Amino acid sequence: MKSLLPIVIVLALASAYGFWYQRSRGVVKAKERVGVITAQMIGAPLGARASLVQFSSAFCTPCRATRALLENVVQDLDDVVHIDIDAEDHLELVRQLNILSTPTTLILDSKGHEVGRAVGAPKREQVLNALAAIR
Amino acid sequence: MRPPQFAQSVGLLFALVAIAGSITGISGLFVVAVSFALAAAFLNAAFNFCLGCEMYVLLLRARKPQAS
Numbered sequence: 283m284k285s286l287l288p289i290v291i292v293l294a295l296a297s298a299y300g301f302w303y304q305r306s307r308g309v310v311k312a313k314e315r316v317g318v319i320t321a322q323m324i325g326a327p328l329g330a331r332a333s334l335v336q337f338s339s340a341f342c343t344p345c346r347a348t349r350a351l352l353e354n355v356v357q358d359l360d361d362v363v364h365i366d367i368d369a370e371d372h373l374e375l376v377r378q379l380n381i382l383s384t385p386t387t388l389i390l391d392s393k394g395h396e397v398g399r400a401v402g403a404p405k406r407e408q409v410l411n412a413l414a415a416i417r
Numbered sequence: 418m419r420p421p422q423f424a425q426s427v428g429l430l431f432a433l434v435a436i437a438g439s440i441t442g443i444s445g446l447f448v449v450a451v452s453f454a455l456a457a458a459f460l461n462a463a464f465n466f467c468l469g470c471e472m473y474v475l476l477l478r479a480r481k482p483q484a485s
Contacts, residue, residue, distance in 0.1 A: 288448060289455065296456040300464035341423060342470045369474050377478060383471045402470075 307344075307402025310389065310412045318394040323375060329356075329363035332416045333390040334409070337369045337381050344403040345385040352387065355409055362413060391416050423469040424461070428454055 321327045324335055334352050338345035352364040369376050369384055379388070382401070389398035389412050398412045431454035438446030460466035 288452065292452045292456050293459060296459050297463070299456075300460050300466060303460070303466055304464050337474075339470065339473050342467060342473075344465070344467055344470060370477060373477060376474060381474060383474055385470070 308400055308404045308408070309402075310387075310398045310400045310404055310408040312412075313396050313399050319379070319388070319390055319396060320394055323378075324365055324367060326365045327363070328390060328392065328394055329361055331359075331361035331392050332413055333394075334362065334364045335388040335390060336364065336366045337372075337376065337384055337386045337388075338366055339369050339384040342384045348385040348387060348403045351404065351406060352409070355406065355413075359413065389413070389416075423473050424457075424467075427468060427472075428457065431457070 319335070334356065336345070336348055336352060338349065349364075349366055356362045356364045367375070369381060375381075379396075385401075385403060387400045387404050387409075388396050389400075389409070391397050397416060400408070431450045435447050435450035435454065438444065438448075438450060457466075457468050461468065
């Protein structure tokens, strides 16, 4: 019976972390950032009004959900583009932009300033709100 | 689709460490390794926690030296 206590402790700690994890993933955080992300850096032209730049890795399940969501979002907006970048192939960029996990989505304005960032699969309304705030 | 090789190898590593701890009689090592494996598997199942997503890029960044 003595072996049950560590299991309970581990599951309790993991649950606490899990709740924090679920709350913190995918939240679009506003960002004031100096420096500009150029089309050259990400290897694709920026959108006329805004760009959603997603960093992914090959096996990452939430990356696929994010891709589907963002592609769906930009379908209705002709001045916003979605760009998917494989973090593994762009390590320099990943370092430069301080990407720590995948998926990470950057929201850029027309000039390439990062105005928001979501770590984890973002929520649709939050992406739409962030985009609506960009003129 | 590529299987989650990274997460699988992390799980394997924990299991091997646990076996090593069990064989050598270092019960602390065994308990810690098994705890991490249990926590990761539980988080994955219950909270959609993606260990590979959190760790893989960090590992890549740490492993490949910075070109300056």
